Amino acid sequence: MPLRKILAGALAAGLLGAVAACGGGAPSDGKVTIRFAWWGSEQRAKITNEAVQLFMRKNPNIKVTTSTAIYDAFFQKLATETAGGNAPDVMQMSDRHLREYAERDAVLDMRPHVGKEIKTADLKQEVMGLGTLEDKLYGLPLGQTAMVMVYNPVLWEKAGAEKPELGWTWDDYFEAAKKVSDETGGKVFGASDFGGVESWFKVWLSQQGKGLYTADGALGYTEQDVVTWWEMATKFRKAGAATPGEITAVNPAGSPVLRKVSASEFMPDSTVAPNAWEVYDNDYALAPPPQVGAESGIYGEPPMLISVSARTKQRAAALKLTDFIVNDPDAAKILGMSRGLPANMKNRAAIAPSLTGAWKQVYDYEELIADKIKVGPPAPPKGAGTLFTLFDKYYQDVMYDKAAPADAAKRYYAEARQVVAG
Amino acid sequence: MSARPSTLERERPAPPAVPSRTSYGERPGVAYLFLSPWVAGVVLLTVGPMLASLYLSFTDYDLFTAPSWVGFENYARMFTTDVHFLNAVWATVKYVLLSVPVQLLAALAVALLLDRASRLQGLYRSAFYAPSLLGASVAVALVWRAMFSADGAADRFLSFFGVRTGGWVTDPDLALLMLVLLGIWQFGAPMVIFLAGLKQIPAELYDAASVDGAGWWRRFWSVTVPMLSPVIFFNLVLDTIRAFQVFNAAFIVSNGTGGPGDSTLFYTLYLWQKGFVDFDMGYASAMAWVLLLGIALVTTLIFRSARSWVHYGGGDR
Amino acid sequence: MIRRAIWHVVVLAVLGVMLYPILWLVASSFKPNASIASSVGLWADSLTLGNYASVLDGATDPPVWRYFLNSTIVAGGAVIGNVVTCSLAAYAFARLRFRLRTPLFAFMLATIMLPQHVVLIPQYTIFQQLGMVDSFWPLVLPKFLATDAFFVFLMVQFIRQLPAELDEAARIDGCGPIRIFAHITLPLVKPAMITTAIFTFIWTWNDFFTQLIYLSSPDRLTLPLALRGYVDLQESAASFGPMFALSVLSLVPILLFFAAFQRFLVQGLATSGLKG
DSSP states (O other): OHHHHHHHHHSOHHHHHHHOOOOTTOOSSSOEEEEEEEEOOHHHHHHHHHHHHHHHHHOTTEEEEEEEEOHHHHHHHHHHHHHTTOOOSEEEEOHHHHHHHHTTTOBOOOGGGBTTTBOOTTBOGGGGGGGEETTEEOOEEOOBBOEEEEEOHHHHHHTTOOOOOTTOBHHHHHHHHHHHHHHHTTSSBSBOOOTTOHHHHHHHHHTTTOOSBOTTSSBSSOHHHHHHHHHHHHHHHHTTSBOOHHHHSOOTTOOTTTTTSBSEEEEEGGGOOTTHHHHHTSOOEEEOOOBSSSOOOOEEBOSSEEEEBTTOSOHHHHHHHHHHHHHOHHHHHHHTTBTBBOSBHHHHHHHGGGOOHHHHHHHHHHHHHGGGOEEOOOOOOTTHHHHHHHHHHHHHHHHTTSSOHHHHHHHHHHHHHHHHHO | OOSSOOHHHHTSOOOOSSOOSSOOSOOHHHHHHHHHHHHHHIIIIIHHHHHHHHHHTTEEOOSSSOOEEOTTHHHHHHHTTOTTHHHHHHHHHHHHHHHHHHHHHHHHHHHHHHOSOOTTHHHHHHHHHHHHHTOSOHHHHHHHHHHHSTTSHHHHHHHHTTOOOSOSSSSHHHHHHHHHHHHHHTOHHHHHHHHHHHHTSOHHHHHHHHHTTOOHHHHIIIIIHHHHHHHHHHHHHHHHHHHHTOOHHHHHHSTTOOOSTTTTOOHHHHHHIIIIISOOHHHHHHHHHHHHHHHHHHHHHHHHHHHHHOOOTTOOO | OHHHHHHHHHHHHHHHHHHHHHHHHHHHTTSOHHHHTTOOSSOOSOOOSHHHHHHHSSOSSSOHHHHHHHHHHHHHHHHHHHHHHHHHHHHHHHHOOOTTHHHHHHHHHHHHHSOTHHHHHHHHHHHHHTTOTTSSHHHHHHHHTTOOHHHHHHHHHHHHHSOHHHHHHHHHTTOOHHHHIIIIIHHHTHHHHHHHHHHHHHHHHHOOHHHHHHOOSGGGOOHHHHHHTTEETTTTEEOHHHHHHHHHHHHHHHHHHHHHHHGGGGOSGGGTTSOO
16 A cells, blocks of 8 residues: 555654554454444444344354444544555445445455355345446445335324325425424424435436436436426425425434424435434324325435455455345344345345334335335445535525525536536 | 752762853753654654655545645645635634634633632632533534524524524524634633643732732733733644634534535535545645645744744743 | 622623533433423423433443543543653753754644644554554554644743743752753643643543544443444434433543642742742
8 A cells, every 4th residue: 555655664664563563353262353333323333233242152253343433423434444454344335435435446346255155145136236336246235225204293184284195296295394384383394494405306306217327427417407406495495384594404403303393304214213203202104205297206225235345354254244234034133124124035024023113114114115116226426425415515505595596506516517527 | 860969960060150041051962852752753653644645735645546646736726626615715714813812812811810819719710611621522512503593592692682693504604603602612721821821920020010009900011911921822823723723613513514605614624525525635635735834824923923022931042 | 898799790790601501511411302402492391310320321332431431541641641741842842952943843833733634544554553553552652752732832831931040040050951850840830731631631531533533442432432422313313311411421520620630720930939
């Protein structure tokens, strides 16, 4: 690694040589040690650690150390570790970052191991796409998730709003949300402003047969699409159907629904935690997103992937753990739906009867939309992580009434094209 | 080391009675003995990474693959095609100009207020320092947003005086001001340094001034300020450097987006985004060195001005 | 007497405004988890000790005392390192003459002007080569090598504030620089050393970034890392209540540390025997 060479020159080489004696997981007692890192809540950590304990009981010669952080922190740390040549052997990976790591040979192509160490026969094939780049398998799906609308049925009913059902339209949503806002006198808004969230824009595009990116990594939508989307969001906001900018603005206390100032919001169903209703402190129900035309537009996607470091010194053990997390039936019982529906169909069927509470609701929702789901989009290009932030940033100008949708969309689109072009 | 000089040292010939200012009688080696941990730190941990980042600033470096030399391209991009760079500079300059003077004045005022004998003094000192204990955690972010949300404490306080803000987080200027206030609120560090400095002023000087019939204001200007000047100077330099690098507050409170618009896109926040979100570490390194030059320029100006207003008891050797 | 009362009133009024947010924080730690995110005011309908119970019940892995222990080790080590090595370096810069003094001092200042994010990866690489990643060494060792230029500069300023005549007198008495440092300078800059100790302890205690990068194993995690785990807004899994409870608990040691050491700040020249 060149950076290290530069450093070695700058430093007293002898000093380093004298002390440097650490190799990851040198098997002194016949045991190998690997590290497994993921992002997520404390709850996910608890559950995942339990599964890892089980793995170690089943494989007494492998010791797994774990580390966890929340999303942003996780990727800052992962980038530093990877650059420093000390990436975790097994890591949770997001589709937005996969290409950055895969194209720079930081994560392993697991294709040669498929059918041997890694079994994919029982995995839902439709969700394998996001981890696949040019036929190389860089990430296995850790589950399956779909966009869902979480809403408050009590308020909905009180306001006399039409119950959201499969096939309902954005116009229906506008009417319903408006009624809820009116009913509560603006204390609780019918909808959280959705304009700035790229993931929802993606669903809306997909309902019209488009996508965020084309297969060759260019933008899959036009400037006019952005204008139309932002104008629709602005219509919601101006009519008081959706939350105003002040409330929508990023808040460390959580989204408007979490803060109980909005009655509905879109999210990936994998993020509905088992104690979600307790956190929301209210009655909540799940519904499919509204539609533009005949298509639901919902993708079945892995909420996150699992990848193996390309430079792991313990490849066999790392692959074994990866396969265990994805396929092992006992692990599946522990992991439940902490990362969405299990991608392994046998495990999915096995855990279904024992589900309760919020997870049961998510399961039922997935059943409801099962035959409407589209095969996930291809893995996004480099720069996807940047665009995700940029999309929200330019919408803020609209949301705070600092710019008209058309004007902000124009500036956004110009910069987005630049980012994707590299 | 024993408290009394050893016989050996006592037998050494006495130095000249009136020493010249330049000779201190020590071998230069002694200085490096004192400096040895620092020098080791520089060699082992500081100089290598600094040189590495300087080199990387002239390369296209994506963290994972070998850097490739691009000359001054990164530097040129900052001032030509990058639409956010100047916004980041502007947001940071505004932050520095607003937060540094106010924070230092507040810290000095409270330090003076507390610099008197009182049984409750220790308690007060701790209480004023309390906000600074919090650092920049999620809890602080939540607290701060709660204070400045619609119907929060700040708005209720202001509307008492008939002022309507119309929302702190959605207005570019107020969003910046919200972060400036967070910085000012945590003025504990300069306050403590001022207090320590005040304690170091010999009481005789005040006694002498009082005997001369000087009032509080006069004592303040003729004794406190000159005697405290090295500490004022220190706080000014360090606070300026730290304000230029403001990161945590914006990262935590606005979740690192720099919004609304680019109004809170502080320089290091943007640098972090470039390096760790966009994987453009070459560019981030170039930004870092531009910042270093900027801060060095400002610091040099402060150092230059110090010759006319900073007074050292030990002489400015 | 009236002046005294006015003084107290002024101090208390300023304090009231300043401490309101902290009061809010403490109040939040007694609110039920679900009502925290939505409440803006100080008071809640119901108060609970449940947040503290859930933090302290030992169900976390590792138990909460472990985070406190780890943070104490890191912060304590950092304090010793900074106080010892920064004062040594500061004395050299402030009082001794050597050829490279000015350029080295300028270089030292430059080290704090460069944003840490760009030296993070090279530094990580060094610690990785030294086999120190996922231990406390990367957090403590730099402090023993006086890399905190802030504190070197702080002590330089305080030493330069001391009358030069003291050193001259001691030197005439036959003291060498080491002796002058130990017996004259150090006792007189006690406030600066206490300041260094207090700041180092608190800043290390609260530092998130460095600890995030270098510590991985669950049983090596420190308080700032544990605190971040409670709220992940990417998931709808926010345990605000326990997070506030642990935040309040984690403030206690640094508040005690500050309260215990701040009284030494009072001992400036006035009480350290300059008159003698």
